[in-house]
Amino acid sequence: MKNFSLYSQLLLVCVAAAALRANASHSHSYSQEARLKEFISSRRTSNSSSDAFRVRNIADRVAVSLSAESSASEYQSSMKAADKITALLxxxxxxxxxxxSGYVTVDEVNGRALFYYLTESPSGASEKPLVLWLNGGPGCSSLAFGAMQELGPFRITQDNKTLTRNMNAWNxxxxxxFLDSPAGVGFSYSNTSSDYDLNGDERTADDTFVFLVNWLERFPEYKDRAFYIxxxxxAGHYVPELAATILFHNTYHNRTIISLKGILLPGYDPCSPYAAYGYLNNSAVQHAFHARTTKWGNCANxxxxxxxxxxxxxxxxxxxSKLPVWLFSGDFDAVCPLAATRFTIQDLGLPITTAWRPWTAKEEVGGYVQQYAGGFTFLSVRGAGHMVPSSQPERVLIMLSSFLKGILPPYIEEQQ
Incomplete structure (x- = not known):
């Protein structure tokens, strides 16, 4: 078996609120924050709960679908050309x-398929790593939030019809x-309506794993590329649970199926969800994205x-398991407060190896960072709310660059 190394950076807004559970809700949520608040409220009144993510069952739950789906490599390869976007509206x-962009089927029997949007780097794409971005909710679209409002290459203008370039895009x-997950979120769907009543952490991790295996057949040039989540x-649930799923599959199948190297998150224009709603419901936009014609929503209940x-x-x-984990939090996040996240981190009981210190971005304090034994790293981003890459894009890009290099963000002391 190849040595499996997972250099983990967990970039989420918070761990404390991410411990909560979703239930059905009858109100429509335009924002990720609103969806999470509904989720928190529903969990407080719920009588059912789970104690831990059941990694022990991963191999049994996915083995059948994995062997069935990965057998269609020729089909997946032919789909790459069809998925290429000529131009967005x-x-x-x-x-x-x-x-x-396009769909990858994760369950042939039920007709369950997940929608993705890939943005390659303008320069040196063949040498650069692959980063998977997941928005939370649960039930919020990564295309709407991550791609169109936070770290994607474009931002939607207020006319809901044109795009501008995001100079601090992660690509x-x-x-x-960017992946819309689970089925029922954004453009992702199932042909079996009962599937929508079975969504949860386990199903989401399983389907995302099967998606990745099949997507790598469609884009084989990324099979040996460094991969980060x-x-x-x-996504404070999605990211570590997917990492654990990959880790266990690599061990179970005695080979490196996915070359995972780490797990990483991240203001925000309060009007952006409405711009995304208008843009992504345009039939010409849905056609350009190779998406099914549908009434699209930012978040699903x-x-x-x-x-x-x-x-x-x-x-x-x-x-x-000696997998370094990075976690960051906006210091203006009202949904997942910085203080609550720090209290949660204390529950890990890890010795501190690098004391709480500032890190700088363009000669300003970009936030603070502290590192713990085992490589666990916690960072704050100054002036950022729940959706960190949107409000502080330059600072987050510096943090991402440091993460990919495997070093802490820099601290340049002011010259006297």
Missing amino acids: GQPEGVDFNQY NVANVI SGESY LHWKDSPMSMIPTLRFLIE
């Missing part, structure tokens, strides 16, 4: 990078794939079947 002149330093909000009460056991498992 209203995109600016001079777009100098490749874009792809400046990596190839980035990042996300925010309820999903029934959530399972969710651990705390992610601390999963995080502890990853750290004890």
